[in-house]
Amino acid sequence: MILYPAIDLKDGKAVRLLRGDMDKATVFNDDPAAQALEFVAAGCEWLHLVDLNGAFAGEPVNAAAVEAILKTTNTPAQLGGGIRDMATIERWLEKGLARVILGTVAVENPALVREAADAFPGKIAVGIDAKDGRVATKGWAEVTDVDAVELAKSFEDAGVAAIIYTDINRDGAMQGPNIEATAALARAVTIPVIASGGVSSLKDLRALRDCGASLNGAISGRALYDGAIDLKEALKLLRD
Helix, strand or coil: CEEEEEEEEECCEEEEEECCEEEEEEEEECCHHHHHHHHHHCCCCCEEEEEHHHHHHCCCCCHHHHHHHHHHCCCCEEEECCCCCHHHHHHHHHCCCCEEEECHHHHHCHHHHHHHHHHCCCCEEEEEEEECCEEEECCCCEEEEEEHHHHHHHCCCCCCCEEEEEEHHHCCCCCCCCHHHHHHHHHHCCCCEEEECCCCCHHHHHHHHCCCCCCCEEEECHHHHHCCCCHHHHHHHHHC
């Protein structure tokens, strides 16, 4: 399992939200590139970046911060938030992103996901953010009637590199991940699944690792900033 330290970007700063609420943001670092270097120094293999403003705006907003991270470190990074057309996908990959995460368009324009996955093998992930099993879009501002598992299954033959599954009710709340729902989704598809939302202790990571669903990885943010998870210890746990 890979541990993906999260750098969520709002107004050019590294923040964490509580359950996706933009009004409940805690700033953890004014310099996202410096934060990325801290994670890399601890030994992380990947970085997980989110353009929070972009998710609401429907277009990249924190591009300067993302570009600074890409210039500062050679560690592979994946980015989600406001990426909703082929031109933006191409631009980010050209700038050095290892993987682009498509969330809202996975619901609204699944053909784009398929087109992108075909054009850029191994570089397109689908972000499925769910509230009580239903998919939320546009920075989680809108909850749809789309079932999270069914959406994941619809991309089974699309060639996407991964599915990032976030339980919104757990995100930033430090209450542990929704292991049952994450494992159920992972068992329903052959696409690698990355767990997100609520990962707040080594115990949580151990539970995800041992849930029997062969998860590809887990994303953690607030717990790393708060010190509830020691990144070096976590990386060792998941590598053993």
